[in-house]
Amino acid sequence: MTALDDLIESLSRLPGVGKKSASRMAHFLLRGDPSACERLAHDLTVLHDRIRPCSVCGSYSEEDLCQVCSDPGRDRSIICVVEQPQDVQTIEAVREFNGLFHVLGGVIAPLEGIGPDQLRLSSLVSRVQEGSVREVILATNPTVEGDTTALYVQRILKPLDVAVTRLASGLPVGGDLEYADRLTLSRSLRGRVSF
Amino acid sequence: MTALDDLIESLSRLPGVGKKSASRMAHFLLRGDPSACERLAHDLTVLHDRIRPCSVCGSYSEEDLCQVCSDPGRDRSIICVVEQPQDVQTIEAVREFNGLFHVLGGVIAPLEGIGPDQLRLSSLVSRVQEGSVREVILATNPTVEGDTTALYVQRILKPLDVAVTRLASGLPVGGDLEYADRLTLSRSLRGRVSF
Incomplete structure (x- = not known):
């Protein structure tokens, strides 16, 4: 095992990277300027030290409060509930949502042993109980687990006035009826809106 | 720019990695154990220090001589000429070739300002002149530049007895005549072999 094989091995553990792509990346880095290698190594080294969960929303942040939570221009009456920190970035990229x-x-996910206790639910309830929240948008993925979780969250929020x-x-925009799967088509029928 | 954005930026400079894959990799590393991050950072840091060109063939090596050149079991009468160090690994993976x-x-590539002077040609001529080489296989890519280079190497080796x-x-094995491009089909006709 040379240093090159070690790097290929480490790179191929990244999601979506196979042996061939890892080898291509490693040779690219070896052929290129050492500074590119050093910069990537530096970024990796500081990552876990610098990034922590925001103390309010649980999203990634370099400060105690994340950029969204500390922004006075955001609408504090709406909370969008997501599964993972990267979902925050995905929704922020659309520039459509101005809440928290x-x-x-x-x-x-019972099969993976993940129950409601492992999720950040009590802090959500506390935030809603503080009173200024008018609406909670459940933005978990439209999967079996995401739907189940949304249903669960909806139930625990029911007693609160929100x-x-x-x-x-x-149907996704630009999609084709012909290629839509049955579940999606069935949902788009049941959820039809007046035109 | 947070440390997460920095890492996404650095990862997206790798070949074949776009913004979305880079983001996925970065979140994977952030979610996972810090040791995976540290290991990748370490592999990147030592890469350029440990790997250097083999003093004989120019392939990557951790020693003065690469594993192939220092292997007494290899056939020293055949030299396979390739474009890049990664081509050595590609051919080695086939386990068909036992030469150097x-x-x-x-x-x-005149358009990129790369002439014969920038290639390791004089050291190839010296190796052949030493006398024990019987055959030189030109394994540059079957592209315009690769073919031109092969032709050039063939000409400078002509005066030598090799x-x-x-x-x-x-045609690639498993390919289909229908999907072969004209140049490939034309080559496979001109290069037909008796059955």
Whole structure:
């Protein structure tokens, strides 16, 4: 095992990277300037030290409060509930939502031994109980686990005086009826809106 | 720019990695154990220090001589000429070739300002002149630049008493006549072999 094989091995553990792509990346780095290698190594070294969960929403942050939670321009009456920190970035990229977030840190998945206790649910309830929240948008993925989790969250929020909504599910824009799977088509029928 | 954005930026500079894959990798590393991050950072840091060109063939090595050149079991009468060090690994993986290698370090590409002087040609001539080499296989890529380079190498080796061969070019195994491009089909016709 040379240093090159070690690097290929480490790179091929990344998601979506096979042996061939890892080898291509390693040779690219070896052929290129050593500074590119050093920079990537530096970024990897500081990552876990610098990034921590936001103390309010659970999203990634370099400070105690994340950029969204500390922004006075955000609408504090709406909370969007997501599974993972990267979902916050995905929704932020759309530039459509101006409220706050709440990261559950996963979904209820009994087969993997993940129950409601492992999710950040009590802190969500506390945030809603503080009173200024008007609406909670459930933005978990439209999968079996995501739907189950959304249903669970909706139930525990029911006693509180807050509107609970769910992201619309149906045909993707630019999609084709012919290629839609049955479940998606069935949902788009049941969830049809007046034109 | 947070440490997470920095890492995504650095990862997206790797070949074949876009913004989305880089983000997925970065979140995977952040979610996972810090030791995976540290190991990858370590592999990157030592890469350029440990790996250098083999003093004979120009392939990557951790010693003065690479594993192939220092192996007494290899056939020293055949040299396979390739463009890049990674081509050595590709051919080695086939386990079909038992000779030595010679890495040119590129191809003749006038548009990119790469002429014969930038390639490791004089050391190839010296190796052949030493006398024990019987055959030189030209294994540059079957592209315009690779073919041009092969032709050039063949010409400078002509005065020396050595057989010069070229990798066969034609239909890939498992391919389909219908989907073969015209140049490949034309080559496979011109290079037809008796059955």
